[in-house]
Amino acid sequence: MRPAAAPGRAGLSALEVVVGVALLAAVVAKVILVSSAASNVSSEDLANIVVEDQARLTLDRIAYSIMGSDRASLIPDAETPAFSARIRYRLSLGVQNGVVVWDDPELIALSEDDRKLRWFEDPGGAAERAVVWCDAVRELLEGEELNGVDDNGNGLIDESGLTFEIDGNTVTVTLTLERPTRGGRTVVRTVSTTVTCRQFEP
Amino acid sequence: MGKQHCERGCARRGSALVMSLVAVIGVSVLAAGLLQVASATMRRSQATLDNRRAFYLAEAGLAEGYTGLAEGLSGNVGTQARPARYGEGLFWVESAFLASGHVELESTGMCGGGRATLALVAQPVVSSVTGLGVFSSANLRVEPGSLIDGYDSRLGSYASQADMTATPPHTAGGALVGSNGDISVAGGRVGSAIYGDARPGPGRTVSTAGSVIITGSTQPRSELSVLPPVEVPVIAKQPATLHTGPGPLVIPPSTIGYTSLRIAPYQQLVIRGPGTLVFDDLLLDAEAELIVDPTGGRVDIYIENSVSFAAGSLINCLSTNPALLTMMVSKSVATTAADNVLLNAKGQFYGTLYAPRSNVKIAAQFEVFGAAVAQRLTLSNGGKLHVDAELAANSTASPLPRMVSWRIIELPHEVAVRRVDPFVTLGVDPATLPYASEAHAEVWMNLTYKDTLNVTRTYSGWSGGFDWYQVSSLESYRTYTEDPISVDSVPLQEKSSTILAL
Numbered sequence: 001m002r003p004a005a006a007p008g009r010a011g012l013s014a015l016e017v018v019v020g021v022a023l024l025a026a027v028v029a030k031v032i033l034v035s036s037a038a039s040n041v042s043s044e045d046l047a048n049i050v051v052e053d054q055a056r057l058t059l060d061r062i063a064y065s066i067m068g069s070d071r072a073s074l075i076p077d078a079e080t081p082a083f084s085a086r087i088r089y090r091l092s093l094g095v096q097n098g099v100v101v102w103d104d105p106e107l108i109a110l111s112e113d114d115r116k117l118r119w120f121e122d123p124g125g126a127a128e129r130a131v132v133w134c135d136a137v138r139e140l141l142e143g144e145e146l147n148g149v150d151d152n153g154n155g156l157i158d159e160s161g162l163t164f165e166i167d168g169n170t171v172t173v174t175l176t177l178e179r180p181t182r183g184g185r186t187v188v189r190t191v192s193t194t195v196t197c198r199q200f201e202p
Numbered sequence: 203m204g205k206q207h208c209e210r211g212c213a214r215r216g217s218a219l220v221m222s223l224v225a226v227i228g229v230s231v232l233a234a235g236l237l238q239v240a241s242a243t244m245r246r247s248q249a250t251l252d253n254r255r256a257f258y259l260a261e262a263g264l265a266e267g268y269t270g271l272a273e274g275l276s277g278n279v280g281t282q283a284r285p286a287r288y289g290e291g292l293f294w295v296e297s298a299f300l301a302s303g304h305v306e307l308e309s310t311g312m313c314g315g316g317r318a319t320l321a322l323v324a325q326p327v328v329s330s331v332t333g334l335g336v337f338s339s340a341n342l343r344v345e346p347g348s349l350i351d352g353y354d355s356r357l358g359s360y361a362s363q364a365d366m367t368a369t370p371p372h373t374a375g376g377a378l379v380g381s382n383g384d385i386s387v388a389g390g391r392v393g394s395a396i397y398g399d400a401r402p403g404p405g406r407t408v409s410t411a412g413s414v415i416i417t418g419s420t421q422p423r424s425e426l427s428v429l430p431p432v433e434v435p436v437i438a439k440q441p442a443t444l445h446t447g448p449g450p451l452v453i454p455p456s457t458i459g460y461t462s463l464r465i466a467p468y469q470q471l472v473i474r475g476p477g478t479l480v481f482d483d484l485l486l487d488a489e490a491e492l493i494v495d496p497t498g499g500r501v502d503i504y505i506e507n508s509v510s511f512a513a514g515s516l517i518n519c520l521s522t523n524p525a526l527l528t529m530m531v532s533k534s535v536a537t538t539a540a541d542n543v544l545l546n547a548k549g550q551f552y553g554t555l556y557a558p559r560s561n562v563k564i565a566a567q568f569e570v571f572g573a574a575v576a577q578r579l580t581l582s583n584g585g586k587l588h589v590d591a592e593l594a595a596n597s598t599a600s601p602l603p604r605m606v607s608w609r610i611i612e613l614p615h616e617v618a619v620r621r622v623d624p625f626v627t628l629g630v631d632p633a634t635l636p637y638a639s640e641a642h643a644e645v646w647m648n649l650t651y652k653d654t655l656n657v658t659r660t661y662s663g664w665s666g667g668f669d670w671y672q673v674s675s676l677e678s679y680r681t682y683t684e685d686p687i688s689v690d691s692v693p694l695q696e697k698s699s700t701i702l703a704l
Contacts, residue, residue: 024221031225038232042239049243056250064257068609092607095323097497098302098523099356100607198608 040183047181048189051136055177055191058117058134062108062173063195065089065119070199071169073105080167085110085160087171088123092199110137110162117162117175137161138178142190170196252316255291259311260318263293264608266638267307271297271324271603274681275665277307278643282617286641287632289313292624294641301476301499303525304606310617312624317617323607335378335589338579339429339558340537342381346390346412347566347584351397352376354591355524360571370586372397375417378589381406382426389413390583398589429558429575432532433650434504435680437480445469453479455498465490465515475501475526482507486547488514494553496526505531508542517549517568524572524590527553534559537578554593646682651675 012020069089071077076084086109093101104122111118117134121127138161143152150157154174156165165172174192181187266286267277277297280286285294291313298306303325310319336342336350344350351373353363364373377398379385385402387394389412399418400408408420439459445451450470459480465471467489473479476499484505486492492511494501497520509531511517519527535542541563545551548567555562555574562576566584573593581587612618620627635641642665649661651673661668665681 027221031228035228035232042232042236045236046239049239053243053246060250060254064610092609094321094609095300095302095304095306095607098300098304098525100323 040181043182044185044187047179047187051177051179051187051189052191054134054136055175055189058177059173059175059191059193061119061133062175063193065091065106065108066171066173067195067198068092069197071197073102073199074166074171074197077166080165080172081155083156083159083163083165085112085162085164087164108133110160112160115139115161134175134177136177136179138176138188140176141174142176142188170194249315252314253318254316255289255313256311256316257318257320259288259291259293259313260309260320261311262288262638263295263309263311264307264320264322266293266642267295267297267309268322268324268603268605270642271305271307274645274647275642276645276681276683277305279309279638280636280641282310282614282628284630284641285312285628285635286638287635288638291316292628292630292632292635293638301497302523303500305603308611310614312617312627314623315621317613317621319611319613319617321607321609321611322605324603324605333378333593334380334427334575335573336579336581336587337378337380337427337429337573337575338577339382339427340561340578341383342379342385342579344379344385344387344394344396344581345583345585346388346394347392348387348394348581348586349397350377350379350395350581350587350589352378352589352591353571355522355571356592359522360588373588376589376591377418377587380423380427382423384409386411387414387416392584429577431534431558432504432530432556434480434506434530434532435478437478439480439482445471450493453477460484465492473501473503475499478502478504480504480506484509486511486515486517488512489516491516491518492547493518493520494527495520496523497521500526501528503527503529505529505533505543507533508544510544511547511568512544513546513565513567515547517547517551519550519552522552522571524552524554524593527551527572529553529555531557531560531562533557535561535577537561541578541580543576646685648680648682649673 066087066089068091073090075088086107088105088107090105091103093103095101104125107120107123109118109120115137116132117137118130119133121129140146141152141159141161141163144159145151146158148157156163161176163174172192172194174190176188176190178186178188263279266279270279271277278295280294282294285292291311293309293311295307295309300306304323307322307324308319349370349372353360353373353376357363364371372395375397377396379396379398379400382403384406385400385408387396387400387408387410389410391412393413393415395415397417400416400420401423402408403426404422406422408416437457437459439461442462443460444464444466446466447469450472451465452472452474454474455476457478462483463481464485465487467487470491470493472493472495475496481504531543533542539561541561543557543560543562545563545568546565550569550571552571554572555570557576559577561578562574563580563582564570564574564585564587565582569586571588572590574587625632644664644666647661647663647665647668649668651659652675653659653672654674656674
């Protein structure tokens with residue numbers, strides 16, 4: 001008859017426990033590090049994507065609004081190199097009894113206080129209505145510093161994060177968005193488009 | 203022993219499995235999350251791209267419809283049931299002729315899940331001679347006490363633009379007075395005024411007598427203006443009619459002809475647009491009244507012989523838009539012959555008078571707002587003529603329709619609801635769809651043209667059956683949605699020499 005196994009053989013020795021715990025800790029730490037890194041990368045990618053997406057979406061909204069306006073209605077109407085962080089325009093509702101019917105004026109403007117880009121219907125009027133189109137507009141366009149110098153070489157000085165430039169019947173819209181990531185970085189995206197006012201002065 | 207070994211070994215293998223599973227699940231969750239983000243991003247990017255493509259497809263549709271209008275077609279391109287194929291998407295354009303004479307094109311573009319609908323309003327009829335304002339190919343005579351000035355019907359009424367405190371009320375300028383011959387302006391004691399240009403023919407002069415004001419240029423024109431003849435639509439005419447009542451004679455929107463129509467004293471003739479009316483002679487006796495209502499659509503009145511609105515008769519235009527009424531006289535008389543267009547009625551005529559081979563006399567009570575072009579034109583003592591700049595604006599040399607409005611409009615519901623492949627949404631096979639240039643709706647055309655041998659020919663038939671290569675120059679054309687012989691229809695577009703003017 002074989003002697004019964006010693007009860008201690010059923011568990012782990014102190015050394016085994018220490019080694020096991022150390023290995024487990026190393027693996028867990030590695031997993032956490034990898035997960036954290038992946039999460040950070042993912043978060044930054046996501047932030048990049050979100051900012052890019054938001055910038056494009058906002059730019060499209062602005063572009064579709066301006067292209068439906070008529071050049072004569074744009075305020076301010078100073079041509080490039082003048083620029084503005086706001087533009088007022090009007091849209092056609094069609095023709096009635098041979099006369100073009102115009103909608104209430106609309107305004108797209110960047111607020112200096114909260115850096116929010118708002119669209120206004122009937123600005124200053126009794127039925128004024130405002131909708132925030134974007135809340136992450138940078139104070140100044142990418143690469144620009146508030147120093148009286150054209151830092152980013154686009155011909156404009158100290159231009160704001162939303163800039164309208166009028167040249168003839170076209171309007172160039174440039175928009176810089178800025179959003180911090182969880183990793184402490186800041187994602188900055190600049191998008192630009194040039195649209196032609198389709199409306200024709202009746 | 204084997205059992206004990208198994209118990210220990212199995213326990214260890216189990217814990218490794220759990221750890222592995224945790225690791226695998228963790229990585230899987232991360233990967234799935236990233237995949238979902240990437241997928242969502244791709245979907246959004248694709249949707250944005252599709253919407254942009256659909257937008258440009260709709261714009262391409264508008265361009266195609268506009269081109270069709272410029273070619274005299276209806277502007278319809280494809281239909282929702284059979285749209286035009288373009289790139290990876292499709293579009294169709296629906297046109298609607300508005301009562302004001304404008305055409306509204308509505309273009310819907312679809313590409314992938316993208317949808318866009320745009321609308322454009324254009325003025326398809328481009329004029330050439332209304333830009334002449336007040337014009338005669340022979341000498342033009344302005345009698346004492348006359349006033350010719352200009353205004354812009356786009357900016358509101360004449361009264362809103364004129365100095366109503368002046369005697370007589372007038373605007374600051376804008377008159378366009380011209381002639382291929384001389385212009386004589388008699389002022390007399392009361393004085394005549396032309397607030398704008400008065401330009402005679404090349405080498406000719408402007409002569410004045412008495413008190414005359416001409417604020418603009420009197421320089422001779424650099425070249426003669428050729429007034430194309432009026433081409434009267436061929437319409438079966440009713441016998442000569444003398445309307446003596448009771449009640450007014452109402453001509454509803456239609457295409458109709460009379461050999462002669464005479465309105466007896468105290469009777470009314472009411473013409474409602476849209477309409478094309480052809481008369482040999484149109485006569486209003488004293489105290490008779492002509493009421494023209496083009497608010498429902500443009501009214502074109504063709505006269506083949508003479509017009510006589512007796513002194514004391516009345517004219518009443520229910521629209522102040524001069525673009526909605528034209529009176530065209532085709533009769534050809536010698537420049538020395540008596541006036542065959544006598545407009546002695548009392549009232550305000552908002553429209554264009556075009557009589558390139560006739561001699562016209564406009565009485566003082568017949569106040570014209572619009573344009574008047576004739577072979578010989580006499581503005582009687584105290585006559586008033588106000589040239590509409592809007593008509594002149596339409597007279598630009600461009601053969602293209604004038605665009606007046608563009609806008610983005612809401613998608614049709616049946617198009618907006620299913621954001622899948624457009625060919626699936628509409629249930630069409632892309633292989634069977636026409637290309638844009640082949641998708642224009644056919645129109646019935648009545649053409650007069652000169653062929654390559656310079657022989658004048660006519661064509662009456664569907665646009666698809668005509669070979670444009672045999673045309674060396676086009677004298678006139680009218681287009682209809684249906685054969686006008688079988689279906690009583692108002693022309694879609696008219697670019698006869700006359701309508702070119704209007």
